[in-house]
Amino acid sequence: MKIGGRVDKISDDGLGVLEAHGRKLHVPFAYPGDVIKARKVRRRFGRKLALDFELIEWSPLRQTPRCPHFGTCGGCLWQGLKYKAQLELKKDIFERVTGIKAEIKGSPRLWGFRNVSNFIVTSKGIGLKEYGNPLGVVDLEECPVFSKRTPEYLRSLTGFLRETGLRPWNLRAKSGEVHYLQVREGKFTGEVMVNLIAHVEPSGEVLEAFKGHFSFADSLYWSLKADKRDDPRGEAGLVAGEPYIRERVEDVAYLIHPNSFFQTNSYALPLLLKAVERFTDGERVLDLYSGVGTFGVWLGKRGFKVGGVEMNPFAVEMANRNAQINGVNAVFKVGKAEGTSIGDYDTVIVDPPRRGLKEAAELLVKSGVEKVVYVSCNPKAFKLDYERHLKKAYRIDGAVLIDMFPHTPHVEAVVELVRKE
CATH class of the missing domain: 2.40.50.140 (Nucleic acid-binding proteins)
Known part of the structure; x- marks a missing residue:
């Protein structure tokens, strides 16, 4: 039936x-x-x-969706939903999961806002995964949430594959030579980075063809992928152009590398940064899970003295470069969050991975720090951290949601935690 x-x-x-x-x-x-x-x-x-x-x-x-691939592509579950309704439902889901009522700020742009896209390159097509089908691929014609230039990027890749004869990845057999094409755009600088993730070392002829078909790129990388996992990761090697592209968020410049994590919505990022700034008190700030210094460098530009901790050495190197080019008082070091000495910081910013803080939550409880600003794209992980650990020492004093991900159910939360009397 x-x-x-x-x-x-x-x-x-x-x-x-x-x-x-x-x-x-x-x-x-x-x-x-x-x-x-x-x-x-x-x-x-x-x-x-x-x-x-x-x-x-x-x-x-x-509403009528804008993308012809809506309903099959797994990228945009909510593109058929009016934007005002998207925001209301995101608020409702967040409150349902966490018990917190919060205002929500919408993305300034609803189309062309993503600054990165990972196009999977397969024997069934080039594009994005089908929803609910791990072996299905949507052969893209366009992607209105990423870039007007998507057709150009895909045509360049198709021409490159045709000229070189390199084989696209076979998802079922887990074999092939080219697995992903990653494209990053500096939305406010116009700079473009192209990164091909492949399972083979390129010959000289292949590299010349690569440079020819992607001559528009400001930064061109070939990433060698040694494993068969279905993800856009590899050992990045610069082929041509600059080692980084830049993105400018108001008065702060950020360097971006193929292996950098950077918030995907450049237009909504100022809203997120200002929400964190609004909840930050005192002079000394610790940016825990600092990544490439997205929050720490922004706060340093506003006069805070910032220390950052991140376990990825490459990210720490990028964060210190970002601090240097912006001339800010911020120093980032390699270390594990749960092993960090909190010291006499006034505010700690935490933006943990999707699994949440785990052991680092108890560190904050015992630290004595007055203010924690918790940034999260996973409300269930935040709730677990708060109910199991942070609630012992902190009360929730404020929260704001920033829609970094239009047309999806996801939302970024910034929660202000103040130490109890």
């Missing part, structure tokens, strides 16, 4: 949810108010998932 009915709510991970005949169904690309009839239902991750459905009646929250 086909399952159908009206979607009445949204799940914590952004799927429409309906209940019919005593059964609960999760529906990707469906929203509260939609009336749907499922065509294909699969059990995934302990729940029933509608991988294909007929839309019988539109929700008043629904």
Whole structure:
């Protein structure tokens, strides 16, 4: 029997949810108010998932999506949802998960805002993964959330593969030579970095072809991938151009390298940085999990004395370079968050990986520091850290959500934690 009915709510991970005949169904690309009839239902991750459905009646929250790949591509679950509704649902999900009411600030741009895209290069096509299908690939024509230049980038890659005869990656067999094309754009500088992730060392002829087809790039890398994991990572080697591109966020310049993590929405990044700044007190700030110094350098530019700790030596090198080019009082060191001596800092900024703080949360509890500013894209991890550890010493004094990821269920939270009396 086909399952159908009206979607009445949204799940914590952004799927429409309906209940019919005593059964609960999760529906990707469906929203509260939609009336749907499922065509294909699969059990995934302990729940029933509608991988294909007929839309019988539109929700008043629904809009016509801009991208022709919507509904198949896994990149934008919410592109069919009006932007105001996206923001309200993000607030609702965050409150449902954490119990915190927070204002939300929308992204200044809804299209062309992503400053990086990782296009998978496969025997089935070049583009992005299908939703719900680990072996499916959407052969992209365009990507309106990334760049107007996406067709140009993809044409250049296709021409390069045709000329060299290099084989795209086969997801099922885990074999092939070219696996990913990563493109980064400095949205405020216009600079472009192209990084090809491949399983072979390039010959001289291949490198010449690579430079010819991507002559527009300010920075051109070939990354050698030694493993068969399906991720865009490899040992980066500069082929041509500059070793870094720059992004400018208001009065701060950041250097970007293929192996750097940098917030993906350059236009909303000032909102995030200013939210962190607003919650920061005192003179001395510790930027824990500092990465390439995104927060620390910004705060240093505003007169704070910043120390940073990050376990990735390359990221620390980049953070100190960013501090140097901006002329700020910030020093970053290699170290583990949970092994850091907090000392006499007034505020600690934490932007942990998706799994959360874990052991470092107890370090903060015992430290005596008055203010913690917790930045998180994973509200469930924040809740665990707070309920299990931070709640012993800190109260929640404020929170703001920044929509760094339009057309997805994800949101960045900045939570102000103040030590209890």
